[in-house]
Amino acid sequence: MEIFKMMEEQGHEELAFCFYPDRDLRAIIAFHNTALGNAVGGTRLFNYESEEDAIKDALDLSRIMTFQAAIAGTDFGGGKIILWKDTEDAEPDEAYFRALGRFIEGFKGRLVTYPDLGTNTRHMAHIARETKHVILHRLSQSVSQESAQITALAVFWGMKACVKNLFGTSTLEGLTVAIQGVGSVGRRLAELVKGDGANIIITDLKYDNLKQVQDKFPDITIVPPEEILSAKCDIFSPCAIGSIITPENIDFLKCRIIAGAAYNVLSDRKALAFKLHERGILYAPDFVINAGEMFLTQHALEIISMEEVSEAVHKIYNIMTEILAVSQKENIPPQRAVFILASKRINDIAKTKGIYCG
Numbered sequence: 630m631e632i633f634k635m636m637e638e639q640g641h642e643e644l645a646f647c648f649y650p651d652r653d654l655r656a657i658i659a660f661h662n663t664a665l666g667n668a669v670g671g672t673r674l675f676n677y678e679s680e681e682d683a684i685k686d687a688l689d690l691s692r693i694m695t696f697q698a699a700i701a702g703t704d705f706g707g708g709k710i711i712l713w714k715d716t717e718d719a720e721p722d723e724a725y726f727r728a729l730g731r732f733i734e735g736f737k738g739r740l741v742t743y744p745d746l747g748t749n750t751r752h753m754a755h756i757a758r759e760t761k762h763v764i765l766h767r768l769s770q771s772v773s774q775e776s777a778q779i780t781a782l783a784v785f786w787g788m789k790a791c792v793k794n795l796f797g798t799s800t801l802e803g804l805t806v807a808i809q810g811v812g813s814v815g816r817r818l819a820e821l822v823k824g825d826g827a828n829i830i831i832t833d834l835k836y837d838n839l840k841q842v843q844d845k846f847p848d849i850t851i852v853p854p855e856e857i858l859s860a861k862c863d864i865f866s867p868c869a870i871g872s873i874i875t876p877e878n879i880d881f882l883k884c885r886i887i888a889g890a891a892y893n894v895l896s897d898r899k900a901l902a903f904k905l906h907e908r909g910i911l912y913a914p915d916f917v918i919n920a921g922e923m924f925l926t927q928h929a930l931e932i933i934s935m936e937e938v939s940e941a942v943h944k945i946y947n948i949m950t951e952i953l954a955v956s957q958k959e960n961i962p963p964q965r966a967v968f969i970l971a972s973k974r975i976n977d978i979a980k981t982k983g984i985y986c987g
Contacts, residue, residue, distance in 0.1 A: 630681050630684070632644065632684065635684075635685075635688055636688065639661070639688055639689075639692050640661065640662060640692070641659060641660065641661050641662075641688060641691070641692070642660045642661065642662060642663060643659070643660040644657065644658070644659050644660075644684070644687070644688070645657070645658040645659075645660075645732075646658075647729070647732040649725075649728040649729075649732075651724070651728075652721065652722070652724050652725040652728060654712070654721070654725050654728050654729060655683075655712070655713045656710060656711070656712055656713075656729055656732060657683055657684055657687040657710070657711040657713065658687070658708070658709070658710050658711075658732070658733075658736075658740065659687040659688055659690075659691035659708060659709045659710075659711075660691065660706065660707075660708050660739070660740065661688075661691040661692045661694065661695040661706065661707035661708065662695045662706050662707055662975060663706030663707075663708075663739065664706065664975050664976075664978060664979035664982070665698065665699060665703070665704045665705060665706055665974075665975060665978055665979075666703075666704040666705050666706055667705065667706060667738060667739050667740065667741065668691070668694070668705065668706040668707055668708030668739060668740045668741070669694065669698065669705045669706070669707075669708060669740070669741050669742070669743075669926055670690070670691055670694045670707060670708035670709040670710060670740065670742060671690075671709065671710070671742060671743055671744060671745025671746075671748075672710040672712065672729070672742045672743070672744065672745055672748045672752070672753075672756075673686070673690070673709070673710065673711050673712065673745040673746045673747055673748065674712040674714055674721070674746070674747030674748050674752075675711070675712070675713070675714065675746060675747050676714050676715060676716070676717060677711075677713050677714075677715065680713065683711050683713040684711075686709075686711055687709050687710075687711040689898075690709040690711075691707045691708050691709035692707060693707070693916050694706075694707030694708060694709060694916075695707025695971070695975070696916065696967055696968060696971040696972075697916040697917070697919070697920060697923055698923060699971035699972075699974050699975050700917055700920070700948060700952075700967055700970060700971045700974075701917075701920040701923045701924070701941075701948070702941075702944070702948075702974075703923055703924075703927060705923070705926070708740045708742075710729075710733075710740075710742050712729070712747070712748075714747075721752075723755045725755075726752050726753075726755035726756050727755050727756070727758055727759050729756055730755065730756035730757065730758060730759025730760045730763070731759045731760070733756065733759070733760045733762055733763065734759055734760035734762065736762070738762050740762065741762045741763065741764060741926075741930065742756070742762070742763050742764070743763065743764040743765075743926065743929075744765075750765050753765045764926065764929045764930070775935070776922075776925055777813035777814045777817055778817050779921040779922075779924070779925060779938060779939070779942055780814045780890055780919065780921040780922060781814050781815075781817035781818040781821060781890065781921075782821070782921065782939075782942045782943075783918055783919065783920055783921030783922075783924075783942045783945045784814075784818055784866070784868075784888060784889060784890045784918045784919070784921075785818060785821040785822065785825075786918075786942065786943055786945040786946040786949075787888055787913050787917065787918030787945045787946070787948075787949045788801075788806075788822070788864060788866070788886070788888040788913065788918070789801070789825075789946060790913075790945070790946045790947075790948075790949035790950045790953065791864075791886045791888055791911050791913050791949065791953070792804065792864070792886065793950070794911070794950070794953045794957075795885060795886060795911050796863075796885075800825050800826050801822055801825040801826050801827035801864075802825070802826030802827070803826065803827075803828075804826075804827050804828070804863040804864060805827065805828045805829070805830060805861070805862040805863050805864070806822045806827045806828070806829050806830070806862060806863065806864045806866055807829075807830040807831075807832075807852075807857055807860045807862040807864070807865050807866065807884065808822075808829060808830070808831045808832075808866045808868055808889075809832055809833075809854075809857045809858075809865070809866065809867045809868060809869050809873065809889070809891075810832075810833055810838075810867070810868040810869025810870075810891070811831050811832075811833045811838045811839065811841070811842050811868070812833070812835075812838055812868070812869070814868055814890045815831075815833070815838075815866075815868035815869070815890065816838065816841060816842055818866065818868060818890065819831060819842050819846070819849075820845070822866075823846055823849075827864075828848075828849075828850075829842075829846065829849050829850070830849070830850045830851075830852055830857070830860050830862060831849055831850070831851055831852075832851065832852050832853065832854045832856070832857040833854070833869075834854060839851055858873070858874075858878055858881050858882060859881040859882070859883060860883065861883045862883065862884050863884060863885050863886065864884055864885070864886040864887075864888060865882065865884040865886070865887050865888075865889070866887075866888055866889040866890075867887070867889035867890075867891040867894050868889050868890040868891055869891055870891060871891055871892050871893030871894060872893055872894070872895070872896040873891065873894060873896075874887070874894055874895050874896065874901060875896040875897075875901075876896070876897065876900070876901070879901060879904060879905070879908075882908075882910060884910060885909070885910060885911065886910070886911045886912075886913070887905070887910060887911070887912045887913065888912075888913035888918055889915070889918075890915075890918075890919060891915060892915050892916070892919060893915065894912075894915050895912075898964070899964075902914075902962040902963075902964040902965070903962055905962065906956075906961070906962040906963075911953070911963065912962065912963060912964065913949060913963065914952075914963055914964045914967050916967075917945070917948065917949065917952065917963075917967055918945060918949065920942075920945060920948070921938075921942050921945070924937075924938045924941045924942060925938060927941075951970065952966045952967055952970065953966070955969060955970060
């Protein structure tokens with residue numbers, strides 16, 4: 630594995646390996662680009678098959694964080710902490726996470742982290758005893774109930790921008806939206822699209838989630854999980870797990886737009902984005918319409934108020950509109966257009982850093 634070559638190709642600044650043998654802590658901390666500001670990125674604990682897989686995930690996810698932060702207009706850089714757990718042993722203890730906290734403190738604020746896959750608020754609380762550069766849950770307890778609504782709203786406005794671009798309409802009236810996963814975010818998204826005049830198809834592994842939506846909207850269509858990808862619809866909205874669109878099932882899609890709250894929807898981000906583009910399916914990049922979480926991070930760091938979070942979420946519509954304009958002009962996938970626009974902002978701001986200000 631040629632690590633330096635990978636870093637050069639993707640534009641990474643730093644990759645740190647932190648080891649605490651007493652607790653078998655193996656942390657990989659990636660900094661992609663910090664031209665806009667200090668890095669933010671979640672802490673992911675996962676049982677990777679190999680060290681190489683863990684490193685690749687750290688590099689890929691930190692890079693995506695850079696572009697998400699830049700396209701959303703924030704002053705954050707992209708980072709990621711990967712905790713490589715190669716066994717299914719018991720959950721790491723307090724000492725494990727406090728050791729990680731000390732490693733994070735060593736970066737002196739260059740990276741702020743928060744819970745991600747495999748970690749939770751309790752883990753962050755252990756980290757917080759060693760460093761202040763951690764967000765326990767990105768929201769105060771009194772506001773946390775709004776986080777799912779903010780995320781759903783961001784997806785909704787991104788979806789509306791796609792509909793305007795493709796169908797020329799300002800509402801979802803008469804369109805069919807298939808939502809995969811109606812948990813806290815998917816359920817709220819269902820309410821938003823239904824309120825805008827859409828017909829909805831839903832699926833979920835949990836009966837209670839389905840019943841909640843059905844009780845509110847008796848006329849919805851419920852399908853088994855294995856049928857949602859091939860459901861005939863205008864918009865497919867994945868709001869559950871990632872990597873659900875693969876080379877093996879991409880041809881089953883019968884939608885015109887893909888816009889959902891799930892992260893890493895495409896199992897192969899680059900190749901499948903191009904294939905969707907070739908098929909005429911408009912894919913709203915997950916890390917763009919999920920930018921609601923980036924605004925919540927700003928709120929948790931006391932950069933903006935909750936009112937400003939709500940205002941920022943509505944701007945997802947304008948951001949997606951600009952992305953789609955570049956996509957059409959250059960005949961490239963929207964995801965590629967994001968990289969172009971975000972890179973321009975990063976480079977423009979980076980040039981200003983040469984001005985001496987004492």
